[in-house]
Amino acid sequence: MLLNIKEMEARKLKFAQSWQPSEFDFTDSGMNQSAPLIASGTAEMVPHTGGEIRVQGKVQTVLSTECDRCLIPASYPVDAEFDLYYKPATELADAGDELAINAGEAEIGFYELPGLELEDILREQVLLQIPMQRLCRPDCKGICPVCGANRNDVSCDCAVRPGDDRWAALQSVNIQRVS
Numbered sequence: 183m184l185l186n187i188k189e190m191e192a193r194k195l196k197f198a199q200s201w202q203p204s205e206f207d208f209t210d211s212g213m214n215q216s217a218p219l220i221a222s223g224t225a226e227m228v229p230h231t232g233g234e235i236r237v238q239g240k241v242q243t244v245l246s247t248e249c250d251r252c253l254i255p256a257s258y259p260v261d262a263e264f265d266l267y268y269k270p271a272t273e274l275a276d277a278g279d280e281l282a283i284n285a286g287e288a289e290i291g292f293y294e295l296p297g298l299e300l301e302d303i304l305r306e307q308v309l310l311q312i313p314m315q316r317l318c319r320p321d322c323k324g325i326c327p328v329c330g331a332n333r334n335d336v337s338c339d340c341a342v343r344p345g346d347d348r349w350a351a352l353q354s355v356n357i358q359r360v361s
Protein backbone atom coordinates (compact mmCIF):
# COMPACT_ATOMS: atom_id res chain seq x y z
CA MET A 183 0.00 0.00 0.00
CA LEU A 184 1.34 3.41 -1.00
CA LEU A 185 1.05 6.16 1.59
CA ASN A 186 0.44 8.90 -0.93
CA ILE A 187 1.88 12.32 -0.11
CA LYS A 188 -0.59 14.19 -2.30
CA GLU A 189 -3.49 12.57 -0.42
CA MET A 190 -1.89 13.51 2.89
CA GLU A 191 -1.90 17.15 1.84
CA ALA A 192 -5.68 16.93 1.88
CA ARG A 193 -6.32 14.59 4.82
CA LYS A 194 -4.88 12.22 7.41
CA LEU A 195 -4.63 8.68 6.04
CA LYS A 196 -5.62 5.64 8.05
CA PHE A 197 -4.51 2.09 7.42
CA ALA A 198 -5.61 -1.23 8.89
CA GLN A 199 -4.46 -4.28 7.03
CA SER A 200 -3.34 -7.86 7.47
CA TRP A 201 -1.03 -10.07 5.43
CA GLN A 202 -1.00 -13.86 5.35
CA PRO A 203 2.03 -15.85 6.59
CA SER A 204 4.96 -15.67 4.12
CA GLU A 205 3.48 -12.68 2.25
CA PHE A 206 6.35 -10.66 3.70
CA ASP A 207 9.74 -11.90 2.62
CA PHE A 208 12.23 -11.99 5.52
CA THR A 209 14.48 -14.67 4.01
CA ASP A 210 17.41 -12.27 3.49
CA SER A 211 17.40 -11.93 7.29
CA GLY A 212 17.23 -15.72 7.70
CA MET A 213 13.67 -15.61 9.00
CA ASN A 214 10.14 -16.54 7.99
CA GLN A 215 6.84 -14.83 8.69
CA SER A 216 4.95 -17.63 10.46
CA ALA A 217 1.75 -15.83 11.49
CA PRO A 218 -0.42 -13.15 9.90
CA LEU A 219 1.12 -9.69 9.98
CA ILE A 220 -1.41 -7.17 11.25
CA ALA A 221 -0.84 -3.43 11.12
CA SER A 222 -2.87 -0.32 11.74
CA GLY A 223 -2.15 3.36 12.11
CA THR A 224 -2.16 6.77 10.50
CA ALA A 225 -0.03 8.83 8.14
CA GLU A 226 -0.28 12.60 8.04
CA MET A 227 1.51 15.73 6.98
CA VAL A 228 2.73 17.72 9.97
CA PRO A 229 1.51 21.32 9.59
CA HIS A 230 4.02 24.15 9.03
CA THR A 231 7.03 21.87 8.50
CA GLY A 232 7.44 22.14 4.74
CA GLY A 233 6.18 18.65 4.04
CA GLU A 234 7.27 16.53 7.00
CA ILE A 235 5.32 13.28 7.30
CA ARG A 236 4.45 11.46 10.51
CA VAL A 237 3.57 7.75 10.41
CA GLN A 238 2.25 6.23 13.63
CA GLY A 239 0.90 2.78 14.28
CA LYS A 240 1.42 -0.72 15.53
CA VAL A 241 2.42 -4.01 13.97
CA GLN A 242 2.05 -7.60 15.12
CA THR A 243 3.36 -10.84 13.69
CA VAL A 244 5.50 -13.87 14.51
CA LEU A 245 8.84 -14.58 12.85
CA SER A 246 10.52 -17.95 13.00
CA THR A 247 14.06 -19.12 12.43
CA GLU A 248 16.56 -21.64 13.76
CA CYS A 249 18.17 -21.17 17.16
CA ASP A 250 21.77 -19.96 16.64
CA ARG A 251 23.09 -22.54 19.15
CA CYS A 252 20.97 -25.69 18.89
CA LEU A 253 19.28 -25.20 15.48
CA ILE A 254 15.78 -26.14 16.64
CA PRO A 255 12.99 -23.85 15.39
CA ALA A 256 12.71 -20.66 17.42
CA SER A 257 9.92 -18.14 17.09
CA TYR A 258 9.75 -14.44 17.86
CA PRO A 259 6.39 -12.80 18.50
CA VAL A 260 6.51 -9.13 17.50
CA ASP A 261 4.09 -6.59 18.95
CA ALA A 262 5.50 -3.13 18.38
CA GLU A 263 4.36 0.46 18.18
CA PHE A 264 6.09 3.02 16.01
CA ASP A 265 6.09 6.80 15.58
CA LEU A 266 8.21 7.88 12.63
CA TYR A 267 9.00 11.13 10.84
CA TYR A 268 10.02 11.59 7.22
CA LYS A 269 11.18 14.71 5.40
CA PRO A 270 11.12 15.31 1.65
CA ALA A 271 14.28 13.91 0.04
CA THR A 272 14.64 17.24 -1.82
CA GLU A 273 15.54 18.84 1.54
CA LEU A 274 18.44 16.46 1.86
CA ALA A 275 19.81 17.48 -1.54
CA ASP A 276 19.34 21.21 -0.86
CA ALA A 277 20.88 21.40 2.57
CA GLY A 278 23.85 19.13 1.95
CA ASP A 279 25.86 17.30 4.58
CA GLU A 280 24.88 19.31 7.62
CA LEU A 281 21.26 18.29 7.48
CA ALA A 282 22.15 14.69 6.72
CA ILE A 283 24.13 14.45 9.95
CA ASN A 284 21.43 16.11 12.04
CA ALA A 285 18.74 13.97 10.47
CA GLY A 286 20.72 10.83 11.26
CA GLU A 287 20.91 11.76 14.90
CA ALA A 288 17.18 12.37 15.09
CA GLU A 289 16.47 9.14 13.18
CA ILE A 290 14.44 10.94 10.58
CA GLY A 291 13.78 9.24 7.28
CA PHE A 292 13.30 10.77 3.87
CA TYR A 293 10.65 10.22 1.23
CA GLU A 294 10.32 10.80 -2.48
CA LEU A 295 7.10 11.31 -4.41
CA PRO A 296 4.65 9.76 -4.82
CA GLY A 297 5.13 8.55 -1.23
CA LEU A 298 6.12 5.82 1.19
CA GLU A 299 5.45 2.11 0.81
CA LEU A 300 3.75 0.93 3.99
CA GLU A 301 5.17 -2.58 3.55
CA ASP A 302 8.76 -1.25 3.59
CA ILE A 303 8.10 0.62 6.83
CA LEU A 304 6.49 -2.41 8.49
CA ARG A 305 9.23 -4.77 7.41
CA GLU A 306 11.88 -2.53 8.95
CA GLN A 307 9.91 -2.08 12.18
CA VAL A 308 9.44 -5.83 12.58
CA LEU A 309 13.15 -6.56 12.04
CA LEU A 310 14.11 -3.92 14.62
CA GLN A 311 12.37 -6.07 17.24
CA ILE A 312 14.46 -9.17 16.51
CA PRO A 313 17.59 -9.59 18.66
CA MET A 314 20.99 -9.99 16.99
CA GLN A 315 21.50 -13.34 18.68
CA ARG A 316 18.53 -15.58 18.00
CA LEU A 317 18.08 -18.24 20.64
CA CYS A 318 15.27 -20.69 21.36
CA ARG A 319 15.63 -19.58 24.99
CA PRO A 320 18.13 -17.31 26.78
CA ASP A 321 19.99 -20.18 28.46
CA CYS A 322 20.10 -22.53 25.46
CA LYS A 323 23.02 -24.93 25.99
CA GLY A 324 23.53 -25.61 22.28
CA ILE A 325 24.81 -28.70 20.54
CA CYS A 326 27.69 -30.84 21.79
CA PRO A 327 30.54 -30.36 19.27
CA VAL A 328 31.72 -33.95 19.87
CA CYS A 329 28.58 -36.11 19.62
CA GLY A 330 26.05 -33.65 18.19
CA ALA A 331 23.53 -34.13 21.00
CA ASN A 332 21.24 -31.24 21.89
CA ARG A 333 22.47 -30.39 25.38
CA ASN A 334 19.09 -28.99 26.33
CA ASP A 335 17.64 -32.50 26.03
CA VAL A 336 20.49 -34.78 27.05
CA SER A 337 23.60 -34.29 29.15
CA CYS A 338 26.29 -36.22 27.31
CA ASP A 339 29.69 -36.57 28.95
CA CYS A 340 31.86 -36.16 25.87
CA ALA A 341 34.14 -33.58 27.47
CA VAL A 342 35.05 -35.84 30.40
CA ARG A 343 38.25 -37.80 29.79
CA PRO A 344 37.61 -41.49 30.38
CA GLY A 345 39.69 -43.29 33.00
CA ASP A 346 40.41 -40.41 35.34
CA ASP A 347 37.74 -40.59 37.99
CA ARG A 348 39.41 -38.14 40.36
CA TRP A 349 38.96 -35.27 37.88
CA ALA A 350 35.64 -36.32 36.39
CA ALA A 351 33.49 -34.81 39.14
CA LEU A 352 35.42 -31.54 39.14
CA GLN A 353 35.38 -31.25 35.35
CA SER A 354 31.65 -31.76 35.07
CA VAL A 355 31.14 -28.90 37.52
CA ASN A 356 33.34 -26.64 35.38
CA ILE A 357 31.64 -27.67 32.17
CA GLN A 358 28.22 -26.80 33.56
CA ARG A 359 29.43 -23.35 34.59
CA VAL A 360 30.85 -22.66 31.16
CA SER A 361 27.84 -23.86 29.22
Ligand SMILES: [Zn+2]
Nearest residue numbers: 249252318322
Ligand atom coordinates in the same frame (compact mmCIF):
# COMPACT_ATOMS: atom_id res chain seq x y z
ZN1 LIG B 1 18.56 -23.38 21.23
Ligand SMILES: [Zn+2]
Nearest residue numbers: 326329338340
Ligand atom coordinates in the same frame (compact mmCIF):
# COMPACT_ATOMS: atom_id res chain seq x y z
ZN1 LIG C 1 28.40 -34.99 23.48
